[in-house]
Amino acid sequence: MWISIQTKRVNVAPRLRRKIEDLINRMFKRERHYIGSVVVSIRPAPLGRDVGYACRITVWSHYLGLTIVSDRSDTIRTAVQQAALRSREVIRRSVHKRRSKTRRMTRVRLSRLSQIALE
Numbered sequence: 001m002w003i004s005i006q007t008k009r010v011n012v013a014p015r016l017r018r019k020i021e022d023l024i025n026r027m028f029k030r031e032r033h034y035i036g037s038v039v040v041s042i043r044p045a046p047l048g049r050d051v052g053y054a055c056r057i058t059v060w061s062h063y064l065g066l067t068i069v070s071d072r073s074d075t076i077r078t079a080v081q082q083a084a085l086r087s088r089e090v091i092r093r094s095v096h097k098r099r100s101k102t103r104r105m106t107r108v109r110l111s112r113l114s115q116i117a118l119e
Contacts, residue, residue, distance in 0.1 A: 001025075001035045001036065001037065001038065002037050002038070003021050004040070005017055005020060005040045005042070006040070007041075007043070008042070008043040009044055010042050016077070019077075020080050023080065023081065023084060024038055024040065024057075027084045027085070027087075027088045028088060028091070031088070031091050031092065031095060034062075035059055035060070035061050035091070036061055036062055037059075037060045038058070038060075039057070040057055040080065041055070042054070042055050042076055042080070047072055047074060052072050052073055052074045052079070053072065053073060053074070053076045054070060054071070054072045055072075055073075055080045056068065056070040057070070057083045057084060059087055059091060061091070063098065064098065067087060067091060069083050069087040069090060070083060071086060
């Protein structure tokens with residue numbers, strides 16, 4: 001899994017970039033082998049009368065496809081944290097749904113099992 005951080009009209013210090021990468025790595029620890037790449041886009045955004053930050057996290061997975069989540073907050077750090085949390089929930093829910101489809105017992109599988117048990 002590789003992580004790319006894009007900024008638009010915002011200067012992000014190298015230390016904050018490392019912290020964002022560490023946060024994303026920790027967030028997706030369980031789902032790491034399902035995820036190919038993560039792109040974090042940070043830009044200024046209106047937040048009421050003040051100027052806040054918008055964070056958009058784009059996750060590409062060979063297993064699930066493309067997932068895009070965005071969030072706004074008053075600081076870069078909280079915007080990234082909120083967007084990462086929401087994207088983790090979306091990815092976990094999608095992985096759960098996808099994996100449960102293959103684990104379900106269909107009529108064909110049940111009939112095969114019952115035939116084997118009768119023999």
